[in-house]
Amino acid sequence: MTLPSLETIISYLTIVAAVMGALFAALWLSFIIWAFRDMRQRSRDPFAQLLAALLTAVLPGVGIIIYLILRPPETLAEAYERALEEEALLQEIEERPACPGCSRTVHPNWILCPHCHTRLKKACPDCNSLMELNWNLCPYCGNQHVDPYKADSPASATAVYDETLIPEPDPIAEEPIPEDNAETSEEGSVL
Secondary structure, eight states, X not given: OOOOOHHHHHXXXXXXXXXXXXXXXXXXXXXXXXXXXXXXXXXXXXXXXXXXXXXXXXXXXXXXXXXXXXXXXXOHHXXXXXXXXXXXXXXXXXXXOBOTTTOOBOOTTOSBOTTTOOBOEEEOTTTOOEEEXXXXXXXXXXXXXXXXXXXXXXXXXXXXXOTTTSOOOOSGGGOOOOTTTOOXXXXXXXX
């Protein structure tokens, strides 16, 4: 068995080196393209997209590792889906009214909470539609009424003082009771 000549070994090594170099160049180019496309999915900033591609181009092996460490954790589509899920959850929470007394979920057409008996709504005296407790005007029929469960407003609670309407006291009612005829209780007060 004869050994191959040195020239043949060198030619084989040259072919292997060329193939390895071509594979390395293709891998390096694919890293650059992948980093650019990945950053396009994660950021709208064109400067960040170019920086990701340049980082992997300038530092062939280490650049891709640095990019993987520094890239945003989620894509724009994932961030959008997460925002939609959060908004849907918030709407679901907001749509469920809670009792102010016991914080349990109540239906919007309940007048009283079945758990703690807190008054939730009131009915309009004219059209019998449900209204919020703080409403003084029915949005369904336009009836304006005063809530019987709230105190009168200061304007309606203030009475006008007129001396002619107050009768004079009778002089008979002002006579004092003699003290020797009054009975006293055990505590010493006059009965």
